[in-house]
Amino acid sequence: MARLLVVLGIVLIIAGLAWEARRRLPWQRLPGDLVLRVGDIRIHVLWAVSLLLSVVFSLLLWITRR
Numbered sequence: 001m002a003r004l005l006v007v008l009g010i011v012l013i014i015a016g017l018a019w020e021a022r023r024r025l026p027w028q029r030l031p032g033d034l035v036l037r038v039g040d041i042r043i044h045v046l047w048a049v050s051l052l053l054s055v056v057f058s059l060l061l062w063i064t065r066r
Contacts, residue, residue, distance in 0.1 A: 007064050011057075 032048035
């Protein structure tokens with residue numbers, strides 16, 4: 001349980017730093033992210049971000065289960 005909490009803490013710190021760094025970059029969305037506009041409604045479909053997070057979390061789980 002302690003190992004899981006440490007890993008989750010590290011993941012949250014990395015996610016927070018990445019979130020702040022993303023604001024400073026000149027581009028706001030990754031290639032592959034979609035924005036659907038219907039009237040006044042905007043829907044953001046973050047395919048590239050979801051795929052990137054999935055790969056990162058899969059690697060972290062693989063490392064911690066070894």
